[in-house]
Amino acid sequence: MKITDVESIMLRLPVVREIGDGCQNILIIRVHTDEGITGIGEAHTNPMVSKAVLDSPMCSVSASGLKRLLIGEDPRDINRLYDKLYKKSVTYGRRGAVMHVISGIEIALWDILGKSVGQPIHRLLGGARKFEFPCYASDLSPDTAKGAVKLAEKHVKNGYKALKLGWGGLGGNRKSDAKLVGDVRKAIGPDPDIMLDMGFPVPLDDAIWLGRALAEHDTYFLEEPLSPDDIHGWAKLTAASPTPIATGEKESTLFPYLDLMERGGLRIVQPDVARVGGISETLRIATHAEARGVRVIPHCWSTDILVAATLHTISTLRDCPYLEYNVMDNPLRTDLLKDPIRPKNGMVKVPEKPGLGIELDDKTLKKYRWEG
Template identity: 65%
Template sequence: MRITEVETILVSLPEIRDIGDGCQDLLIIRIHTDAGITGLGEVHTNALAAKAVIEAPLMSVSASGMGRLLIGEDPRDINRLWDMLYKRTSSYGRRGLAIHVLSGIDIALWDILGKSLGVPVWRLLGGARRTGVPAYASDLDPGDPAALIDLAQKHVANGFRAMKFGWGGLGTDVKGTVRTVAEIRKAIGDEPDIMIDLGFAAPLEDAIYLGRGLADHGVFFLEEPLDPDDLEGFARLTAVSPTPIATGEKESMLRPYLDLMDRGGLRIIQPDVARVGGISETMRILHAAEARGVRVIPHCWSADILIAATLHVLAVARDAPYLEFNATDNPLRCELAANPFRPVDGIVAMPEAPGLGVELDEEAVERYRVAV
């Protein structure tokens, strides 16, 4: 089996707004083979920039576009191809955008391998430890405490056992944030888990205040309260915060997670399969975390291809507390898959079909596809 084409599909909402929704445009990767098997991947980054990384020409032995490197290769040689793409883009890659693109390619290669063998990806990763995983409703702060409480009650009514709110105004007024969370807890009761995502870094003193104040209301974790590179700050925060601290969605590759765990004291990390290096690198991160007793709750704010890839990782993990599930009505999140994943009583079932177990709704893709 040989790769014949690396197709890029850029989809976008008609209007991109300056808000904390990273699912307003997407780059889907579809890898074609001479065996008639195609693999799907998704890149969670700036979609147009990612497309350029795939389609760029050869500039030097260590600065090539990725697409041309894959033509004629056997897509089942995932480890070798991963290393080759990393090496051949090392002058401009090694972290960030290039690794985001490599992530989407890696996901598509796993899809092809599973389809070629007639098994779901989780079978190739060693077999599932569970048939489903609880989903938490991940939503944006509407900027009004009353509206936020209404959203929380809506998610409980829809069967979610946990929910996360972020960006908006949360964290800008730390005392007000604690009061708002107290009102949410009062409105939904003691059972559902609540997570809070600041989105942007706060001063360390504010993060410590939130870590202490939110603990009184049973917050499951406080996400991204500090700059991703502030390892000393994370070490100080995790040492005193009774609320668990989570971070990691902006990282790529294994090494930054080793720093977050070993130097920053993090006990919850959040790798994004479509940013860190795909399923392959996420598994390396997962194994390192498991060896340290650190929980892995992946970042997964995107469409069904990323949900599928994340589910396969969670299927084999020893500990899988939650799947992040984008609960907004964004059509890129809701309409692109022919067989979308949906929670039932708060649980999302593991894929059973070969490969990733997700296929595109071609008509929906064409509605949002952008020609570039």
């Protein structure tokens, strides 16, 4: 089997707002083969930048566009192709947009491999340990505690056993952030897990204060209260906070996770399969995490392509308590597949059809197609 084309499809909502929602414009990668099998992937990133990473010509032996490296290759050689893409982009790659695109390609290659042998990806990874997952409802935080309570009550009523509020107005005032969680806890009772995602960094002292205050409301984790680059800050925060600290959605490859776990003291890491390097790289991180008693709860705030790739990946882990499930009302989230992945009573099933087990809805592709 040979790769004949690598197609990038950009979709964009008619109005894109400057909010903490990275699913308003997306990049789908389709890898075509001479045997008629097409693999689907997603790079969770800035679509226009990523399209250039894909389509750019060769600039030097270590600064190539990625598409030309794949044409004529056997898509089933996933490990070798990953190494080739990494090596031939290493001057300008290694992190960020280039790794996001490599992630999308890698997911598409797994999709092809699964389709070529008629098996779901999780079986090719050695088999699922769990066939369904509880979702945590992941939502943007309203600006007021009253609004947060209303939203949390809605998600619990819809069957979710856990919920996360993030970005929005958080980070402006530590007392009102703590009150928001306290009011939500009072409203929904002791059982549902509550997570808080700051989105942007706050001062270290505020993060430590919040880690302590949120523990009084039995908060499951506090996410990203510091800069992704502040490794010394993470070490101080994880040592001082009784609330578990989570981070990692902005990292790529295993290397920064080793730092976060070894030097930063993180007990929960959140690789994004469509940013970190794909399914295999997420599993490498998970292996290192498991050996250190660190939990992997992937970041998963984009389309159902990412949801499917994440489900196949986490289904093979020994200990992943939740799937992050983006509950925003957004057609790129809800209408991208012919058969969307929707939770029932807060649970989703791991796809069972070959490859990722998904099919794109051409109507949605046509309606939101963006040429840039």
